[in-house]
Amino acid sequence: MTLQIEDRNRVRTLTLDRPDALNAFNEALYDATAEALLAAADDPDVAVLLLTGNGRAFSAGTDLLEMHARATDPDFVPGKHGFLGLLDALVAFPKPLVCAVNGVGLGIGATILGYADLAFMSTTARLKCPFTSLGVAPEAASSYLFPQLVGRQDAAWMLLSAEWVSAAEAKAMGLVWRVCEPDDLLREARRHAEVLAARPISSLIAVKRTMTEPVRTEIRAARDRENAAFAELMGGPANLEALTAFAEGREPDFTSLPPGW
Numbered sequence: 001m002t003l004q005i006e007d008r009n010r011v012r013t014l015t016l017d018r019p020d021a022l023n024a025f026n027e028a029l030y031d032a033t034a035e036a037l038l039a040a041a042d043d044p045d046v047a048v049l050l051l052t053g054n055g056r057a058f059s060a061g062t063d064l065l066e067m068h069a070r071a072t073d074p075d076f077v078p079g080k081h082g083f084l085g086l087l088d089a090l091v092a093f094p095k096p097l098v099c100a101v102n103g104v105g106l107g108i109g110a111t112i113l114g115y116a117d118l119a120f121m122s123t124t125a126r127l128k129c130p131f132t133s134l135g136v137a138p139e140a141a142s143s144y145l146f147p148q149l150v151g152r153q154d155a156a157w158m159l160l161s162a163e164w165v166s167a168a169e170a171k172a173m174g175l176v177w178r179v180c181e182p183d184d185l186l187r188e189a190r191r192h193a194e195v196l197a198a199r200p201i202s203s204l205i206a207v208k209r210t211m212t213e214p215v216r217t218e219i220r221a222a223r224d225r226e227n228a229a230f231a232e233l234m235g236g237p238a239n240l241e242a243l244t245a246f247a248e249g250r251e252p253d254f255t256s257l258p259p260g261w
Contacts, residue, residue: 003032004054010047010197011190012040019055024063025086025108027079034081037089047197047204049093050189051112052100058125061107064134064246083108084227087140090115091219094205096196100189101125101167101176107139110158110165114145117208119176120189121167127175133162133252135238135261137229144222148215150174237261 004015014036016023025033040046053059062083081089090097090112099113101121110127113119131138138159146155150173158165170176180188196204233239237257245252254261 002026002029003036005036007046009194010045010201011050011193012036012043012046012048013050013052013190016051016053016059019053019057021063022057022060022104023053023055023109024060025083026063026066027082030083030086031079031081034086034089037086037093041089041092041094044201046095047199047201048096048098048193050098050100050193051116052186052189053102053109055103057103057109058099058101058105059107059109059112060104061109061130064243067243083139087223090140091216094208095201096193096204096208098189098193098196100185101127102182102185104128106130111138111140111142111146113175114140114142114149118178118189118192120178120180120185120192121170121176122182122185123167123179124182125167127158127165127170128162129158130162132160134242135236135240135252135254136233138226139230141219141222141226143226144215144218146175 002016002018004017006013006015014033016029016033018024018026018029023029037049040049093115096117097115099116099119101113101119103122103125105125105127107130110129129138129142142159146158149155150158154173157163165173165175167176167179171179178188238254238261241254241257242252
């Protein structure tokens with residue numbers, strides 16, 4: 001099992017459950033999470049969705065070993081939904097989404113916060129958008145959503161530097177709403193989720209729809225730009241060096257790449 005699902009007081013909690021892999025998203029977890037979002041959207045007994053991780057990570061992003069196979073193995077078989085299907089489900093999700101970042105969040109483990117209506121973060125958690133260190137482009141419309149959330153320069157630092165961002169920095173930026181001690185995180189996130197869940201579901205959906213509809217066109221355009229850039233860069237010299245270095249347990253060396261890379 002890669003995903004735990006629990007219902008209580010009209011809050012459905014999804015817990016990413018690949019702790020040995022730091023809850024990195026392989027195709028199976030992308031599919032399971034997308035299916036869970038679609039199911040929660042259609043379930044009249046679910047008012048709010050709460051997303052967190054099991055173990056010491058929220059999510060380490062896309063499973064890099066599987067990404068390496070995808071880039072190099074012509075026989076690689078993608079999942080039913082995959083990364084893009086999960087994003088489609090997030091964009092379309094009509095109910096409040098609360099994220100409780102319990103540990104490290106990389107890649108989609110950070111950019112998913114662009115879709116959170118409320119985000120809580122442990123004081124010991126850290127976030128990273130590792131795109132330039134992997135030789136690829138941004139994802140999940142983060143090139144649009146992050147500047148909207150945190151301002152251009154904080155977004156530029158996160159997306160360009162591939163450096164860690166602490167919980168305090170994420171709170172100061174506005175990327176997360178509350179920072180909690182580790183033992184209080186899930187309790188606080190659930191308490192706020194249950195406040196929302198006590199409201200009429202029809203009203204929650206109406207409020208979220210009126211907030212998100214004006215930006216859907218921009219999100220789609222950003223995703224199209226990012227997907228085109230990602231397709232151009234994935235499998236290129238920088239990306240292959242990054243993935244090979246990961247598989248070999250060493251730091252990538254981008255200094256010997258061809259000019260322009």
